[in-house]
């Protein structure tokens with residue numbers, strides 16, 4: 099697929115912002131807003147009630163003191179509200195310290211020479227193997243009593259979690275091609291960290307920040323509880339909890355205020371953290387994809403041998419309102435190979451994604467009909483039925499295969515879990531098709547991981563998997579683009595063979611008119627989301643024979659492929 103459409107920056111940001119906000123995020127913002135208002139206002143208006151002594155000591159819940167009073171007659175509700183500022187500032191500072199220290203250490207560990215990195219990783223593991231509160235108590239005991247030392251102690255204790263998460267994430271990101279390329283091009287490590295590593299960790303780090311904040315609230319309370327945190331006359335929720343807990347049997351209402359405040363603030367942090375993390379991921383912050391039947395356009399009559407019928411398909415990008423595909427209608431007959439060619443971004447993959455029911459989030463497809471062998475693809479199609487009808491082969495077999503599973507494990511999955519084959523039958527079926535696609539040592543390949551195969555082998559394995567489901571339609575989205583010329587010919591030969599021996603119809607997407615000419619029965623030419631020409635006589639496609647100027651340009655730009663159709667058929671050796 100091509101790059102997503104570019105929106106004007108402010109509009110895109112606004113649209114992204116709106117989509118990314120879940121109801122829980124709004125709730126979290128509301129709760130956080132309440133806390134901030136209380137933190138600002140309460141010390142100004144309730145200071146006297148919270149600190150002034152009254153004769154009404156150790157009172158239970160009364161009209162004047164709904165949450166009772168402490169041993170000096172101070173109102174616990176006022177004290178809880180006033181303590182909000184102190185507690186939130188302390189939790190925020192310790193979380194910020196933990197995040198900066200931990201992320202910095204995690205990245206620095208990756209930047210360090212190999213031996214130092216190994217030692218650093220072991221130290222981080224040692225650090226996180228102890229409970230955070232225990233580490234905080236040890237550090238606070240060393241630093242001394244008071245809220246300041248408690249903040250630093252909790253920051254240091256929580257930094258281990260950030261360091262470990264960062265080191266783990268960096269290990270995965272460092273192998274990505276854009277990072278490797280930046281390193282090869284001599285981009286300094288610090289710049290790689292800032293531009294390529296840290297932004298790509300935003301989602302899990304935001305969740306950890308929220309957890310660390312909620313944890314810091316509890317840990318601060320814990321330190322105050324054992325006398326290491328806020329020291330009298332200063333008080334935070336932990337100190338209040340400490341006071342209340344000592345009288346829990348005689349006056350239990352005293353712990354209600356600080357306990358409710360702690361739970362409220364923790365939930366606010368978690369809601370905001372989770373919501374922001376979801377919004378930070380451009381892949382998950384979009385609206386769901388939708389397939390809608392058009393009422394304003396009629397479906398065309400269908401001939402008996404039609405396998406796939408698409409009538410008046412339009413695909414819109416919800417956020418920009420831009421049509422990516424406009425009024426596309428097409429037919430694929432049983433046993434036919436239909437090619438779609440067009441420049442990059444012309445809408446080929448988006449059209450194919452509707453047929454395979456893999457429309458991306460944030461897109462809405464409307465059509466008068468999308469029907470495959472009688473099944474209405476605009477409605478709900480059960481997984482097994484879809485698997486029996488459509489198989490996919492993608493441009494990059496490397497990303498289509500799960501690197502953590504052997505080929506046998508992952509490619510038999512659809513046969514066993516969706517199509518109901520026994521594990522043994524599924525393996526035999528797949529091994530047979532591995533043989534058909536000329537993978538050497540098919541049984542051995544079943545035990546191999548994707549990285550142990552070449553690009554061409556992976557694509558052949560994907561075609562074998564497509565063959566194994568005996569789907570009626572193969573959607574092949576630029577299946578040869580990532581392969582060298584020899585392997586391209588083999589893969590084209592395999593697709594042709596699947597078509598001739600099993601009668602599978604094919605929707606074949608390509609940039610390359612030469613390849614399409616060698617393989618397809620008919621060709622649609624797309625430009626700017628529309629079909630601009632249909633070529634029925636593919637074998638005699640010449641600049642004189644085609645009508646549309648764009649098709650002529652495409653043909654003129656296509657190198658002559660000295661490959662006759664029978665040769666391609668035989669290219670599978």
Ligand SMILES: Nc1ncnc2c1ncn2[C@@H]1O[C@H](COP(=O)(O)OP(=O)(O)OP(=O)(O)O)[C@@H](O)[C@H]1O
Pocket residue numbers: 099100101102103104415422440441442443444445446447448449458459460461609
């Ligand atoms: N998920 C998406 N969200 C927003 N826009 C998208 C999305 N997917 C594709 N587009 C846009 O839709 C248009 C058509 O994209 P499509 O991937 O179908 O092009 P294509 O013809 O397959 O190109 P290529 O040959 O480069 O793969 C492009 O403008 C692209 O930016």
